[in-house]
Amino acid sequence: MITNPILPGFHPDPSMCRVGDTYYIATSTFEWYPGVRIYRSTDLTNWEFCAAPLDRADLLDMRGNPDSGGVWAPCLSYADGRFWLVYTDVKRLDGSFKDAHNYITSCETIDGRWSDRIYVHSYGFDPSLFHDDDGRKWVVTMRWNHRGPGTGCNPAHDSFDGILLQEWHPERGLIGEPVNIFAGTPRGLTEAPHLFKRGGYYYLTTAEGGTGYRHAVTLARSRDIAGPYEVHPDHHVMSVVDTPDHPIQRTGHGQYVEAPDGTVWHSFLMGRPIAGPEGKGRFCPLGRESGIERCVWGDDDWLYLEAGGLLAREHVPSDAEQEPLGPSHYRFDGDSLPDDFQWLRTPETDRIFRVGGGALTLIGRESIGSWFEQSLVARRQQHFRYRAETEVDIDPITSQHMAGLTTYYNSHKFHALMVGGDGRGGRELAILSCPGDFPYGELDRSMPAPVALPDGPVRLAVEVDRATQQFFYAVEGGDWQAYGPPLDASQISDEGGKGEHRSFTGAFVGLASFDTTGMGGEARFPWFSYVPN
Numbered sequence: 312m313i314t315n316p317i318l319p320g321f322h323p324d325p326s327m328c329r330v331g332d333t334y335y336i337a338t339s340t341f342e343w344y345p346g347v348r349i350y351r352s353t354d355l356t357n358w359e360f361c362a363a364p365l366d367r368a369d370l371l372d373m374r375g376n377p378d379s380g381g382v383w384a385p386c387l388s389y390a391d392g393r394f395w396l397v398y399t400d401v402k403r404l405d406g407s408f409k410d411a412h413n414y415i416t417s418c419e420t421i422d423g424r425w426s427d428r429i430y431v432h433s434y435g436f437d438p439s440l441f442h443d444d445d446g447r448k449w450v451v452t453m454r455w456n457h458r459g460p461g462t463g464c465n466p467a468h469d470s471f472d473g474i475l476l477q478e479w480h481p482e483r484g485l486i487g488e489p490v491n492i493f494a495g496t497p498r499g500l501t502e503a504p505h506l507f508k509r510g511g512y513y514y515l516t517t518a519e520g521g522t523g524y525r526h527a528v529t530l531a532r533s534r535d536i537a538g539p540y541e542v543h544p545d546h547h548v549m550s551v552v553d554t555p556d557h558p559i560q561r562t563g564h565g566q567y568v569e570a571p572d573g574t575v576w577h578s579f580l581m582g583r584p585i586a587g588p589e590g591k592g593r594f595c596p597l598g599r600e601s602g603i604e605r606c607v608w609g610d611d612d613w614l615y616l617e618a619g620g621l622l623a624r625e626h627v628p629s630d631a632e633q634e635p636l637g638p639s640h641y642r643f644d645g646d647s648l649p650d651d652f653q654w655l656r657t658p659e660t661d662r663i664f665r666v667g668g669g670a671l672t673l674i675g676r677e678s679i680g681s682w683f684e685q686s687l688v689a690r691r692q693q694h695f696r697y698r699a700e701t702e703v704d705i706d707p708i709t710s711q712h713m714a715g716l717t718t719y720y721n722s723h724k725f726h727a728l729m730v731g732g733d734g735r736g737g738r739e740l741a742i743l744s745c746p747g748d749f750p751y752g753e754l755d756r757s758m759p760a761p762v763a764l765p766d767g768p769v770r771l772a773v774e775v776d777r778a779t780q781q782f783f784y785a786v787e788g789g790d791w792q793a794y795g796p797p798l799d800a801s802q803i804s805d806e807g808g809k810g811e812h813r814s815f816t817g818a819f820v821g822l823a824s825f826d827t828t829g830m831g832g833e834a835r836f837p838w839f840s841y842v843p844n
Contacts, residue, residue, distance in 0.1 A: 325565055329570070337387035399436040503563075689822065691819055716823075728773065729741055
């Protein structure tokens with residue numbers, strides 16, 4: 312069986328393609344660096360990480376990007392002996408405007424050095440590149456209308472102004488004028504376009520309904536690439552509206568692929584909500600994840616889920632056995648970060664960390680809420696229950712220099728257990744908690760008083776159990792001790808703070824440091840462990 316999600320934890324907007332017998336999925340990374348994560352599989356069941364292509368400044372620099380800005384909805388394809396990647400870098404999220412710049416890069420191998428980016432346009436976001444069988448290439452993207460009302464199926468959202476099509480050439484750039492080929496269905500919020508061709512039809516897959524619980528995969532087709540496009544008899548291929556007990560929710564935003572044996576599949580974005588604290592409803596701490604479903608072609612040349620209806624299955628028949636995600640123990644004794652880890656926004660890694668000498672050294676820069684230069688290295692939360700541990704060695708001169716362990720969603724949704732200066736020449740342990748409610752960015756002042764610490768390394772741990780989490784610490788030679796009250800883990804989720812329609816990533820757990828004096832104080836972490844319970 313395939314058990315969905317195939318990519319658990321924060322892995323949204325799965326763009327899927329096949330090259331020979333190997334399948335690839337590219338997912339969004341938003342403000343996390345390096346940009347885009349690509350996974351591969353030969354059985355559609357087990358997936359391994361293989362590339363993070365946007366790994367240098369001439370491809371991506373997100374310093375100053377807002378939370379949930381950055382890299383939206385990449386499209387991965389293969390043609391002319393090369394992989395092609397189209398992506399958006401969103402510089403503004405809130406308000407009427409979206410400053411969304413779209414680029415294309417390519418590479419002969421999936422894990423090679425990708426070409427310098429080529430700017431395409433800034434009409435909107437979620438661009439996709441279609442390679443027609445006559446050799447021509449076409450960019451499709453949603454158009455953002457900052458004025459409204461547009462053609463995007465009001466009143467769902469009058470800024471979603473339809474899907475634009477325009478020819479593109481690798482040397483000549485955009486050719487001709489853009490054509491609005493699809494206004495969407497009454498579900499509205501039409502985005503994430505992907506084109507594919509079959510049996511004389513151009514099929515257009517889009518996502519609709521927003522990224523929350525009304526999300527959907529919509530399908531339309533036309534004999535002419537420029538339309539007009541007729542909509543699927545059911546409008547949608549997948550959707551989980553008004554079925555709150557289904558274990559998979561929020562299905563939408565995926566891509567079609569055909570296997571060598573003729574079977575057909577569709578990737579999709581999904582969420583797995585769990586019960587929050589009393590009175591708070593359900594929440595998705597693992598963010599938006601990636602799933603896959605088997606589909607069939609009907610006699611009417613429309614695509615349907617193999618099992619019928621619109622609900623994607625949690626378990627899909629497969630010829631392969633799915634390997635579970637086990638514990639991960641990391642020793643920072645090499646010269647690079649393990650692939651599971653990412654950092655925030657900046658391409659200049661030597662300013663915020665280095666790996667060597669048996670440790671990961673974080674160089675304290677701006678605060679834990681900074682949008683510019685923040686020393687935070689973390690991995691995805693991929694289980695509802697887990698324990699993470701680490702050890703920190705820090706000799707802070709002032710109380711403005713701190714380092715430790717954090718559960719982190721974004722700059723206004725995090726809990727952190729930090730070792731810092733006490734202002735009197737010693738060290739202390741403190742909890743920094745930002746619960747995500749307005750006015751966001753303020754620390755919770757009700758946390759317990761700091762605890763004095765002796766010299767030497769300090770072990771730090773956190774246990775997350777669905778909607779609650781507990782911090783622990785141990786000094787050298789001592790036993791683990793709980794510190795502080797159980798904290799609300801439901802805030803470290805899509806639904807916390809501003810909510811699901813402004814929170815597009817997922818929960819991370821990792822290591823953080825800051826030194827707001829500007830002196831770049833350092834902290835060493837020799838190891839980190841993540842163990843699902």
